[in-house]
Amino acid sequence: xxxxxxxxxxxxxxxxxxxxxxxxxxxxxxxxxxxxxxxxxxxxxxxxxxxxxxxxxxxxxxxxxxxxxxxxxxxxxxxxxxxxxxxxxxxxxxxxxxxxxxxxxxxxxxxxxxxxxxxxxxxxxxxxxxxxxxxxxxxxxxxxxxxxxxxx
Amino acid sequence: xxxxxxxxxxxxxxxxxxxxxxxxxxxxxxxxxxxxxxxxxxxxxxxxxxxxxxxxxxxxxxxxxxxxxxxxxxxxxxxxxxxxxxxxxxxxxxxxxxxxxxxxxxxxxxxxxxxxxxxxxxxxxxxxxxxxxxxxxxxxxxxxxxxxxxxx
DNA sequence: GACTATTAGTTAGTACGCAAAGTAATTTAC
DNA sequence: GTAAATTACTTTGCGTACTAACTAATAGTC
Numbered sequence: 001x002x003x004x005x006x007x008x009x010x011x012x013x014x015x016x017x018x019x020x021x022x023x024x025x026x027x028x029x030x031x032x033x034x035x036x037x038x039x040x041x042x043x044x045x046x047x048x049x050x051x052x053x054x055x056x057x058x059x060x061x062x063x064x065x066x067x068x069x070x071x072x073x074x075x076x077x078x079x080x081x082x083x084x085x086x087x088x089x090x091x092x093x094x095x096x097x098x099x100x101x102x103x104x105x106x107x108x109x110x111x112x113x114x115x116x117x118x119x120x121x122x123x124x125x126x127x128x129x130x131x132x133x134x135x136x137x138x139x140x141x142x143x144x145x146x147x148x149x150x151x152x
Numbered sequence: 153x154x155x156x157x158x159x160x161x162x163x164x165x166x167x168x169x170x171x172x173x174x175x176x177x178x179x180x181x182x183x184x185x186x187x188x189x190x191x192x193x194x195x196x197x198x199x200x201x202x203x204x205x206x207x208x209x210x211x212x213x214x215x216x217x218x219x220x221x222x223x224x225x226x227x228x229x230x231x232x233x234x235x236x237x238x239x240x241x242x243x244x245x246x247x248x249x250x251x252x253x254x255x256x257x258x259x260x261x262x263x264x265x266x267x268x269x270x271x272x273x274x275x276x277x278x279x280x281x282x283x284x285x286x287x288x289x290x291x292x293x294x295x296x297x298x299x300x301x302x303x304x
Numbered sequence: 305g306a307c308t309a310t311t312a313g314t315t316a317g318t319a320c321g322c323a324a325a326g327t328a329a330t331t332t333a334c
Numbered sequence: 335g336t337a338a339a340t341t342a343c344t345t346t347g348c349g350t351a352c353t354a355a356c357t358a359a360t361a362g363t364c
Contacts, residue, residue, distance in 0.1 A: 009206070011205055011263065011267060013202045013206055013218065016199075017284050017287060018177075018180050019202070020287075020288050020291035021176055021180055021291060022195075023220050024173055024291045024295050025177040027220075027294075028298055030352090042319065042320075043170070043174075044174075047165065047170075047174070050164075050168065051165050053163055054161070054163070054164060059342080060342070068175050068178070069322095070323085071342070071343055072321080072322065073322070075343065076320085076344090077319085095330070095341095095342085096328080096330085097341060097342040098341090099342075099343065114163060115162055118168070119162070121170070125297045125298060126297055126300065135291075135294060136167070136172050138287045138290060139173060140172055141279070141283070142180070142277070143172065143179050145277045145278055145279050146176070146180055146182070147179060185322090194348095194350075195350095197349090212312070212313065213311090221352095222353085223312070223314080224315080224316095224351080224353075224354090225352075227314055227315085228314090228315090228349080228350085247311095247312085247359075247360070248360085249313070249358070249360065250312060250313085250359095251312075
């Protein structure tokens with residue numbers, strides 16, 4: 001039996017993709033924090049605003065599908081965005097189960113300020129756009145693989 | 153001024169690396185959940201066990217540095233691992249401020265079962281090991297870039 | 305040797321993220 | 335047309351993450 005050394009250890013922390021993913025996600029979100037703070041937004045709230053700027057109006061269900069988040073996560077998050085004055089939440093008159101989320105004028109105006117953020121983050125990272133694009137492609141493939149059912 | 157179209161929109165959700173990172177991290181962690189559940193572990197707890205299997209004994213501070221987590225996150229997490237019977241927590245007799253975390257026999261035995269997990273996740277993803285290795289390398293570069301101070 | 309500063313952990317508060325249970329509206333089946 | 339199933343959202347509970355305030359122990363300064 002082969003001895004378990006540093007180089008063959010399947011459980012070595014620094015070889016785990018899941019570990020690198022967790023750290024990378026938290027590290028990048030940390031870069032956004034000081035940029036989002038002046039707007040009163042958290043990173044998940046910022047992602048919800050991105051979705052709304054692009055696709056408003058959206059139901060809670062549609063937003064949850066876009067962001068791949070539970071209704072149990074979306075529901076309080078949207079209440080906080082409403083409390084901040086960035087979104088409206090009202091029932092769909094054609095289907096009272098559904099909640100239509102729209103932007104307030106303040107929420108719509110925020111977009112201009114938000115456009116400063118992506119370039120600021122890229123500059124802060126100091127990485128080539130090509131490399132970031134490659135990473136995005138690789139992550140998209142990983143996400144797809146993770147969502148492909150077991151038996152395919 | 154150039155019109156903001158789908159293809160030039162800096163704020164398009166599906167172009168954000170931070171968004172892909174969040175989803176990828178959550179999606180991969182979701183793959184671990186059913187595998188970790190029989191051991192009673194969450195994914196962050198699993199990462200802490202990986203660190204301990206590799207480097208035990210570790211202080212809370214050292215564990216937090218390895219996992220890049222706050223003491224405010226580590227402290228309750230380790231109490232839960234202790235409640236599960238996988239780790240001991242006792243003060244360092246040479247420096248009573250420091251808490252030494254060690255594995256219990258049950259915690260040490262768990263390693264054998266845990267060795268099944270990485271191959272199971274890789275199989276579940278159905279991706280080449282090369283591609284995963286490339287992704288790991290890219291993520292490591294991103295983490296390093298995110299941690300490089302602003303003025304360098 | 306006492307005063308101050310630093311260090312290691314803990315605790316409280318806020319906001320995700322997910323599971324599970326609950327509610328109300330709509331659809332389906334008969 | 336009503337009972338049952340489904341759907342959309344809310345709420346509760348638990349475990350991270352992070353900030354900030356706090357406690358206790360140690361180190362540094364004079």
